[in-house]
Amino acid sequence: MTSIASAGTASGNSNQTWLLLLLKLRTFIALILVFAFFAFAAPNFLSAANFVIMSKHVALNAFLAIGMTFVIITGGIDLSVGSIVGLCGMVAGWLILNGVDLGIGYTLYFNIFEIFAITLFVGVLFGAINGALITKLNVAPFIATLGTLYVARGLALLSSDGATFPNLVGNPEFGSNGLSVLGSGAFMGIPVSIWILIAVGCGAAYIAGRTPLGRHIYAVGGNEHAAALSGVKVNRVKMFVYMFSGFCAAIVGLVISSQLVASHPATGETFELNAIAAAVLGGTSMSGGRGRIAGTIIGAFVIGILSDGLVMMGVSSFWQTVIKGLVIIAAVVVDQAQQRLQAKVALQQQAALSKQEG
Amino acid sequence: MNDLSCNEEHQIGLTVRGATKVYPGTLALNEVDFDVRLGAVNVLVGENGAGKSTLMKVIAGVEQLTSGEIAVDGKRVQFADTRAAAAHGIGIVFQELNLFPNMTVADNIFIAREKTRGGVDIDSRNQQSEAASLMKRLEHDISPDALVGELSIGEQQIVEIAKALAQDARILIMDEPTSALSAAEVEILFRVIKDLKKSGVGIIYISHRLEELIRIGDYITVLRDGCITGSRSMAGVEVSWIVRNMIGAASKDFSKSLTHQLGAEVFRAEDICLPSKNGGFVVDRVSVSLKAGEIVGIYGLMGAGRSEFFECIMAQHPMCTGKFYVDGKPLDETSVAGRIERGIALIPEDRKGAGLVQILPIRENMSLSSLMKFTKRGYLSIKKERKAVADMVRDLFIKVASVENPVSSLSGGNQQKVVIGKALMTNPKLLLMDEPSRGIDIGAKGEVFQEMRKLAADGLGILFVTSDLEEVMSLSDRILVMSKGRVIKEFTQQEATEEQIIAASAVGHTTTSQKTAENRELQI
Numbered sequence: 001m002t003s004i005a006s007a008g009t010a011s012g013n014s015n016q017t018w019l020l021l022l023l024k025l026r027t028f029i030a031l032i033l034v035f036a037f038f039a040f041a042a043p044n045f046l047s048a049a050n051f052v053i054m055s056k057h058v059a060l061n062a063f064l065a066i067g068m069t070f071v072i073i074t075g076g077i078d079l080s081v082g083s084i085v086g087l088c089g090m091v092a093g094w095l096i097l098n099g100v101d102l103g104i105g106y107t108l109y110f111n112i113f114e115i116f117a118i119t120l121f122v123g124v125l126f127g128a129i130n131g132a133l134i135t136k137l138n139v140a141p142f143i144a145t146l147g148t149l150y151v152a153r154g155l156a157l158l159s160s161d162g163a164t165f166p167n168l169v170g171n172p173e174f175g176s177n178g179l180s181v182l183g184s185g186a187f188m189g190i191p192v193s194i195w196i197l198i199a200v201g202c203g204a205a206y207i208a209g210r211t212p213l214g215r216h217i218y219a220v221g222g223n224e225h226a227a228a229l230s231g232v233k234v235n236r237v238k239m240f241v242y243m244f245s246g247f248c249a250a251i252v253g254l255v256i257s258s259q260l261v262a263s264h265p266a267t268g269e270t271f272e273l274n275a276i277a278a279a280v281l282g283g284t285s286m287s288g289g290r291g292r293i294a295g296t297i298i299g300a301f302v303i304g305i306l307s308d309g310l311v312m313m314g315v316s317s318f319w320q321t322v323i324k325g326l327v328i329i330a331a332v333v334v335d336q337a338q339q340r341l342q343a344k345v346a347l348q349q350q351a352a353l354s355k356q357e358g
Numbered sequence: 359m360n361d362l363s364c365n366e367e368h369q370i371g372l373t374v375r376g377a378t379k380v381y382p383g384t385l386a387l388n389e390v391d392f393d394v395r396l397g398a399v400n401v402l403v404g405e406n407g408a409g410k411s412t413l414m415k416v417i418a419g420v421e422q423l424t425s426g427e428i429a430v431d432g433k434r435v436q437f438a439d440t441r442a443a444a445a446h447g448i449g450i451v452f453q454e455l456n457l458f459p460n461m462t463v464a465d466n467i468f469i470a471r472e473k474t475r476g477g478v479d480i481d482s483r484n485q486q487s488e489a490a491s492l493m494k495r496l497e498h499d500i501s502p503d504a505l506v507g508e509l510s511i512g513e514q515q516i517v518e519i520a521k522a523l524a525q526d527a528r529i530l531i532m533d534e535p536t537s538a539l540s541a542a543e544v545e546i547l548f549r550v551i552k553d554l555k556k557s558g559v560g561i562i563y564i565s566h567r568l569e570e571l572i573r574i575g576d577y578i579t580v581l582r583d584g585c586i587t588g589s590r591s592m593a594g595v596e597v598s599w600i601v602r603n604m605i606g607a608a609s610k611d612f613s614k615s616l617t618h619q620l621g622a623e624v625f626r627a628e629d630i631c632l633p634s635k636n637g638g639f640v641v642d643r644v645s646v647s648l649k650a651g652e653i654v655g656i657y658g659l660m661g662a663g664r665s666e667f668f669e670c671i672m673a674q675h676p677m678c679t680g681k682f683y684v685d686g687k688p689l690d691e692t693s694v695a696g697r698i699e700r701g702i703a704l705i706p707e708d709r710k711g712a713g714l715v716q717i718l719p720i721r722e723n724m725s726l727s728s729l730m731k732f733t734k735r736g737y738l739s740i741k742k743e744r745k746a747v748a749d750m751v752r753d754l755f756i757k758v759a760s761v762e763n764p765v766s767s768l769s770g771g772n773q774q775k776v777v778i779g780k781a782l783m784t785n786p787k788l789l790l791m792d793e794p795s796r797g798i799d800i801g802a803k804g805e806v807f808q809e810m811r812k813l814a815a816d817g818l819g820i821l822f823v824t825s826d827l828e829e830v831m832s833l834s835d836r837i838l839v840m841s842k843g844r845v846i847k848e849f850t851q852q853e854a855t856e857e858q859i860i861a862a863s864a865v866g867h868t869t870t871s872q873k874t875a876e877n878r879e880l881q882i
Contacts, residue, residue, distance in 0.1 A: 210737055210738045210740070211733070211736055211737070211738050212729035212730060212733050212738055214738075215722060215725075215726065215729055215738070216729075218715075218718060218722070219715050219718065219722070219726055222715035222716065222717045222718050223711070223712075223714065223715040223716065225711060225712050226706075226711070226712050226713055226714055226715050227715065227726070228694060229672065229674075229694060229704060229706060229712050229713075230694075230698075230726045230727040230780065231693075231694045231695035231697075231698040231699075231726075231727050231784075232694075232695070232726065233693065233695060289715065289717045289718065290717060342764075343764070343766070343767065346759070346763040346764060346767035347767050349759035349760065349763065349767070350757075350758070350759050350763070350767050350768060350769075352759070353757055353758070353759045
């Protein structure tokens with residue numbers, strides 16, 4: 001066996017290892033840098049009140065980005081999440097305000113927990129529609145979810161003729177009060193929405209790292225054909241990721257209506273793009289097979305802190321948009337560099353091994 | 359060995375000297391010297407993985423040599439890409455068709471060399487008339503406006519040849535041009551080759567069909583494991599000389615060293631049929647029975663339906679009819695997972711596309727089919743998984759720096775062992791191996807074969823497909839020869855001879871293709 005080892009000197013190798021570690025932790029380093037910069041540059045950045053506000057902003061994008069990460073790892077894309085956010089907010093608002101008219105002179109009102117469940121179900125249902133379109137009818141994910149983007153947004157607008165459902169305090173008689181706990185409640189000083197984010201984030205990370213389902217998600221994105229031949233139920237895996245993404249979007253819909261104590265049908269427009277940005281910033285590969293939940297959450301924090309910090313510094317929102325774009329492009333360029341270096345290191349290790357033996 | 363001096367009437371157009379090509383982990387070409395004579399058919403022959411295709415890719419500018427040089431008309435050249443090679447008059451008809459199914463025949467023929475007015479506007483009328491005249495020369499009435507995707511494979515092959523002809527190539531490489539052609543189409547191709555020879559074109563002709571080579575060739579060069587083992591003019595060459603040089607006197611030692619008792623029947627296939635897209639059957643009434651501990655080799659040419667048969671067993675074709683039995687019980691599961699559960703494991707031919715998830719680590723690739731073994735109540739124990747993978751890596755002697763590295767960092771042989779490891783981790787009863795030695799070097803080949811023997815001795819039934827004659831002869835307890843979807847003949851290891859096997863693999867071919875040609879004439 002011939003090996004073409006271009007094994008460098010020992011110091012060269014250890015330099016490479018350091019560089020690789022640095023590149024792997026780049027999102028985290030970016031987070032620290034962004035954080036440190038605003039700690040100096042933005043007044044009141046380090047105040048506790050600011051942290052609470054920022055973390056609430058970040059959480060919304062992080063939920064969507066977690067769902068999006070799974071979808072992107074399988075090699076797909078979910079453009080419909082922003083619209084599902086809007087629609088689910090309207091569903092919750094409708095149920096609190098109007099209940100369900102049974103058409104026989106009675107109107108059915110649900111308590112707040114049933115409303116949560118129904119809203120989440122609607123989100124999952126739309127995810128299932130996406131999944132069915134993609135797996136059963138072979139529609140490209142981009143097109144399928146673009147379609148549901150319009151459908152869900154249209155339904156949200158239809159539900160109220162474009163008007164806002166205001167004042168969703170609910171009626172204690174029906175047990176439908178208490179929506180606001182999600183958005184403005186706190187437990188041990190930490191907002192409820194952050195607790196939910198921790199739960200969903202840990203759950204998703206567990207699925208990704210410690211279950212056969214998670215492994216199958218990566219395998220489907222890496223090589224669908226090979227995965228299928230290895231016994232992975234590709235269609236089921238795809239159904240799951242879109243349903244999970246819809247579930248995450250429904251949570252965001254609930255949290256936003258709760259924060260505002262109102263629901264507006266245009267809520268969530270362009271949220272899908274922020275979610276994709278966070279996932280990509282966290283190292284998720286758009287071609288599938290690669291990405292981590294922790295990376296995505298850090299990515300969401302980088303984007304969130306960046307935009308809130310710039311606001312606090314008084315930077316124009318037009319410039320903010322430009323800066324956000326540049327950060328995303330830089331992240332992907334660095335990601336490519338990391339991939340190349342990683343492949344090189346692995347090949348060198350392998351070549352060194354065959355040298356030892358041969 | 360070298361008696362090239364006896365025939366000097368053909369001028370040498372292209373020389374390759376000391377060509378060496380190294381891929382990570384394998385030496386594809388080792389100090390190869392090769393001459394292409396103009397106005398003659400230069401035959402290149404060798405087993406799969408001997409380095410023929412690599413040599414052709416180097417000459418056509420697809421790949422660059424690690425060391426060594428190429429000279430055209432005595433002048434040293436370096437081909438950075440296919441364009442540079444084409445500028446020196448080198449054209450190639452690839453084994454895998456490089457056509458665009460969504461474009462017309464004329465568009466395909468002139469792709470990247472479009473005939474234009476003023477460099478912008480495509481002169482389609484000119485292209486079409488030239489394409490039509492090329493088709494006339496090839497004696498085919500394929501319309502220049504036809505979409506390539508709607509043509510049969512044989513017709514696509516003709517388009518590919520027309521494409522090379524359109525470039526006025528002085529040296530034309532044909533890599534297995536007849537593998538998809540019917541007998542009548544082959545005759546036409548041979549007439550075209552004769553024409554080309556007359557006009558002074560040097561043809562490099564690669565094929566596995568030895569009789570064909572002897573008929574059409576003027577010079578022959580035999581490659582084995584990246585080295586030239588024989589090179590002479592075709593006069594007086596016999597099949598036995600070619601086979602000897604292809605395989606070598608000191609035959610690779612895969613001989614059956616472990617003998618063991620065969621057990622009860624583990625697998626039976628009855629009347630398996632798979633309809634083909636163009637009518638007829640890809641797999642035609644195939645029946646096989648396999649005992650525990652038995653190795654059965656399926657030999658056949660490309661497109662004989664061998665891989666499709668395996669895919670039927672692995673539930674890849676819903677259209678497939680017939681019955682499978684495992685341990686005497688019918689195999690009714692329709693999902694791949696269900697069939698793996700029943701003890702069937704497939705090692706696919708296309709390692710990169712179907713066997714492995716390239717970007718995932720070695721560990722995750724190996725355990726992909728057997729994750730439930732390490733999972734309890736939804737929790738996947740990485741510790742157990744790591745241990746099982748480490749055991750498998752040790753058992754199969756896989757050379758890995760770390761099981762956490764992406765599987766793409768391994769050489770072909772080690773990648774193949776990872777695929778085998780993945781299959782074995784499902785505790786199979788029947789192992790289906792499709793071309794288990796494709797694209798791996800000779801050392802790894804030996805190890806893979808030894809492993810197959812050991813597994814059979816442990817009571818596994820192994821069904822494997824190969825187009826390597828020596829491999830099928832030395833590894834199998836029984837040999838099935840397939841052609842055009844049918845099992846033509848069955849041999850035991852003792853009674854099989856190379857000539858018989860080759861004859862059986864060609865029999866179905868010529869007769870059925872002649873029949874279809876006749877049918878076509880009748881229809882007209």
